[in-house]
Amino acid sequence: MKIKNWFILAGGSATRWQGYQGEKNKCFVKIDGERLIDRTERLLKENGITNIEIVLEGYNSKREAFEGIARKSKGAFGILLGDCYYTEAIIKDAVNRDVKSWKHYYCPHGNPWTGCPWEEGYIHLVPQRKWWLDKMAEFNKKCDSGEIKFEKDYQIDRYLRGLGQDDYRPNELDEHDIYWCDETDDLDYPNDYDMFMARHEANKRGERQDKLSIIIPNWNNGKHIGRLLENLTSQKVNVDRQVEIIVVDDGSTDNSREVIEKFGLVRHIYQPNRGVSSARNVGLMASTGKYITFIDSDDNVEASYIRTVFSEMDRGYDYCVFPWIDDKSGDTKFLFFDLVGNAAVWAYAFNWDTIGDNRFREDWNIAEDLDWLQRVVVPGKNRGLSDKPIYHYDWNANPDSLCKRFNRGDIKKER
Numbered sequence: 001m002k003i004k005n006w007f008i009l010a011g012g013s014a015t016r017w018q019g020y021q022g023e024k025n026k027c028f029v030k031i032d033g034e035r036l037i038d039r040t041e042r043l044l045k046e047n048g049i050t051n052i053e054i055v056l057e058g059y060n061s062k063r064e065a066f067e068g069i070a071r072k073s074k075g076a077f078g079i080l081l082g083d084c085y086y087t088e089a090i091i092k093d094a095v096n097r098d099v100k101s102w103k104h105y106y107c108p109h110g111n112p113w114t115g116c117p118w119e120e121g122y123i124h125l126v127p128q129r130k131w132w133l134d135k136m137a138e139f140n141k142k143c144d145s146g147e148i149k150f151e152k153d154y155q156i157d158r159y160l161r162g163l164g165q166d167d168y169r170p171n172e173l174d175e176h177d178i179y180w181c182d183e184t185d186d187l188d189y190p191n192d193y194d195m196f197m198a199r200h201e202a203n204k205r206g207e208r209q210d211k212l213s214i215i216i217p218n219w220n221n222g223k224h225i226g227r228l229l230e231n232l233t234s235q236k237v238n239v240d241r242q243v244e245i246i247v248v249d250d251g252s253t254d255n256s257r258e259v260i261e262k263f264g265l266v267r268h269i270y271q272p273n274r275g276v277s278s279a280r281n282v283g284l285m286a287s288t289g290k291y292i293t294f295i296d297s298d299d300n301v302e303a304s305y306i307r308t309v310f311s312e313m314d315r316g317y318d319y320c321v322f323p324w325i326d327d328k329s330g331d332t333k334f335l336f337f338d339l340v341g342n343a344a345v346w347a348y349a350f351n352w353d354t355i356g357d358n359r360f361r362e363d364w365n366i367a368e369d370l371d372w373l374q375r376v377v378v379p380g381k382n383r384g385l386s387d388k389p390i391y392h393y394d395w396n397a398n399p400d401s402l403c404k405r406f407n408r409g410d411i412k413k414e415r
Helices: 015-021 036-046 062-073 088-095 129-145 156-160 191-203 225-236 256-260 276-286 305-313 368-376 402-408
Strands: 005-009 051-055 077-081 123-126 181-183 209-218 242-250 266-271 289-294 319-321 324-326 348-351 383-385 391-393
Touching: 005 036, 005 062, 036 051, 036 088, 062 077, 062 129, 062 156, 123 129, 129 156, 209 225, 209 276, 209 305, 225 242, 225 256, 225 266, 225 305, 242 256, 242 276, 242 289, 256 266, 266 276, 276 289, 289 305, 305 319, 305 348
Parallel strands: 005 051, 005 077, 209 242, 209 289, 242 266, 319 383, 324 391
Antiparallel strands: 077 123, 289 348, 319 348
């Protein structure tokens, strides 16, 4: 059975957008000259859907809207969110999906089809409204009794997907998961919208700009990240090539944000605490350059870092490995064999085509570098081995981090 009746949920105040875009609602924001909600409606029609209703008002919350839609539908239905940037492929897949045996169509992981990889945007496909209404009644009862606290971080759509109050998101995909859709809710505007547009423009054509994208994940390292950013921004103004410095702050609770925002030449993205792998993935999806490097926020680099990366990668390498300097001993070392088995992505520069769709596994806490590199650095690639040390590994900056403890041998590989 395929869903023929579709609702696009487009209500909401979107107060932050009011000041930034002059729009009441994010669904009216234009991407490529077309409003998000118009794009979604167009894609549905192009895939043969004619019964489409846009829900703009009449409900005070998503909770009420879900129940109202179920009562109004009189049968099987699908719900899309109006402020999502859904790709053509995912709409086509949803419209043609056989849903006779299941209730949801969603995926909690980022993928190359979408724009921003933060919050969960869903497509709900419901083959029988009785199930939906029964779950709504169950949810309402638990809210009324105090068993469930209805709040922004735990709403009806999460309950309908079987997530408990303390569940963040599923770690593994099940048979009902397809692909995840971006939902531009609860982002830090205007920076994240600018990031979305930058990535969208760069990738919609499958193109990469002639620039170096430096990705820096950060968590509670406000004490040291300033020195790194000062170093990099100083280099940026002294080179004749384009460079983007992308800091992805992973839910820091210290003064990191205050420090980061002092640097106007840095793109900064903020997300809830999801780990270094998630932060790196966000940086990859935000990047627009054909060359990619990673730097840990508690380390530093040589003053020639940017020039050296360009000069080496311009030789046509798929990836290049650089020597690094051990700040504790002052020794220059090479590759990852000196790091107790932890292959470090910061010792490399990559051509974007070499990375492709590979992303860091977000369920790994340690050695996520090695896992990722084993998928990216494969036989047959054109490898460069530079003799120019450009990275300073600082053991003392954040000695209690998982990475530093692992590299010292204090803990073993874990997942």
